[in-house]
Amino acid sequence: MRFHIITIFPEAFDSYLKESIIGRAIEAKKIKVLFYNPLSYCKPKERVDGRPYGGGPGMVLRPEVFIKSIEKALAKIAKSFPRSLEGGQPDHRKTSVNLRKVKIINFSPSGKKFDTAYAKTSAKKYTDIIMISGRYEGIDARVNKIFKAEDISIGDYVLTGGELPAMVLLDSISRQIPGVLGTYESLEEERISSSEVYTRPEILKYKNKNYKVPKVLLSGNHKLIEEWKNKTKE
Ligand code: SAH
Numbered sequence: 001m002r003f004h005i006i007t008i009f010p011e012a013f014d015s016y017l018k019e020s021i022i023g024r025a026i027e028a029k030k031i032k033v034l035f036y037n038p039l040s041y042c043k044p045k046e047r048v049d050g051r052p053y054g055g056g057p058g059m060v061l062r063p064e065v066f067i068k069s070i071e072k073a074l075a076k077i078a079k080s081f082p083r084s085l086e087g088g089q090p091d092h093r094k095t096s097v098n099l100r101k102v103k104i105i106n107f108s109p110s111g112k113k114f115d116t117a118y119a120k121t122s123a124k125k126y127t128d129i130i131m132i133s134g135r136y137e138g139i140d141a142r143v144n145k146i147f148k149a150e151d152i153s154i155g156d157y158v159l160t161g162g163e164l165p166a167m168v169l170l171d172s173i174s175r176q177i178p179g180v181l182g183t184y185e186s187l188e189e190e191r192i193s194s195s196e197v198y199t200r201p202e203i204l205k206y207k208n209k210n211y212k213v214p215k216v217l218l219s220g221n222h223k224l225i226e227e228w229k230n231k232t233k234e
Contacts, residue, residue, distance in 0.1 A: 001123065001177055002032040003170050004073035006066060007133040008048055010035040012163040022171060025180045033170065036072050038065035049136055058137035066143045070104070070130060077102055077128045101127040104149040105169070107134060107162035111151030114169060118152075122169075123176035131169060133162030194229040 005013070017026060017033060025031045039048050042065055049059035081101075103126045112118075122129060132139065132149060144151070154165045174180050202218070204211040216228045 001030075001126065001173070002034060002077075002128045003166075003173075004034050004036065004076070004128060004130040005133065005166050005170075006036045006038065006069045006073065006130065007163055007166065008037060008039050008061075008135060009133075009161065009163055010037055012161075013167065016167055021181065022174060025174055025177070028179070030177055030180050031170075031174050034073070034076065036069040038069045041065040041068040052137060056137070060137050061134060061139040063140035063143050066132065066139055067146065070132070070143070070147055073128075073130050074102075101125070102130070103128070104130045104132070104147050105152050106132045106139070106144050106149040107153070107165040108138065108151040109153050109156070109158045111153040114152050114154050114165075114172075116172070119169070119172040120176050122173050129169075129173070131162070131166045133166050135161045194232040196232045 007013075013033070013035070017023060022031075026033065038061070042048055048061060048065060050062050052058065052060045103122060130149075132143070143149070152165070152169070154168050159165065196214075198213045198217060202213050214228065216224050219225070
C-alpha cells in the first residue's frame with residue numbers, strides 16, 4: 001500500500017513514521033509514504049492561501065497548487081500501472097490510472113466518519129491512497145469536485161489541520177495490511193480484544209492500597225476468560 005500525502009507541513013509526520021510498528025512496516029516495504037507539498041508549486045512570493053469569497057475570517061488554500069500536487073501523485077501512480085494507461089500514454093490529466101485501486105480522500109470535520117470497517121475495506125481494495133490535508137479554513141472546494149475526493153472526518157471536533165487525520169488513517173489502515181502486525185499481534189486482532197488489560201505485577205501497591213488483577217484472568221479457564229473479555233470488549 002502506498003500513501004500519498006498532500007500537505008504543506010510534511011515534517012509533522014517525521015517522528016511518528018519512524019516509530020514502532022509503522023516504522024517497521026515502512027522499513028519492510030509493507031507500506032510506502034510519499035509526500036507532495038503544494039508550497040513547492042507556489043511561484044516566488046506567491047501565497048499558498050487566499051481570502052475567502054463571501055467574506056469571513058480565516059484563509060482558504062488555493063486550488064491550483066493542490067491540483068498540481070494531486071496530479072503529481074496520480075502521475076507517480078500511473079507510472080506503476082503501465083498497463084492500465086489509456087492508449088499507453090501517461091496522460092494523468094485524464095487521471096487514466098486504474099482508479100478502482102486508487103482512493104482520493106479529503107479531510108473535513110463534516111465528512112463521512114472514519115472507522116475500522118472503512119480501514120479494513122481500504123486495506124483490501126486499494127493499492128494507493130491519496131490523502132489531502134487541509135489547514136486554516138480548508139481547501140478551495142473545487143479541488144474535491146475535480147478529483148471526486150471523498151470527505152472523511154475522524155471525529156466530531158475541529159482540528160487545526162488534516163495532518164493528524166492523515167496519520168490516523170495511515171496507522172489504522174496499515175495495521176489491516178497482512179504482515180504489518182507481527183504474527184502474535186495479528187492473532188490478537190482476530191481474538192476478542194478487551195479494553196481492560198493487565199500485566200505484572202499481580203498486586204500493584206499504590207498509596208497503601210492494593211490493586212489486583214481480576215481473578216478470572218489468573219484462573220487459566222479459557223471459557224471464563226473469553227466471557228470476561230466479551231464483557232469488557234472495546
Ligand atoms: N472550516 C472548516 C474547518 C477547517 S479545519 C469546516 O468548518 O469544515 C482545517 C483542516 O483540518 C480541514 O481542512 C481538515 O483537513 C482538517 N480537519 C479538522 N478537523 C477534522 C476532523 N474532525 N476530521 C478530519 N479532518 C479535520
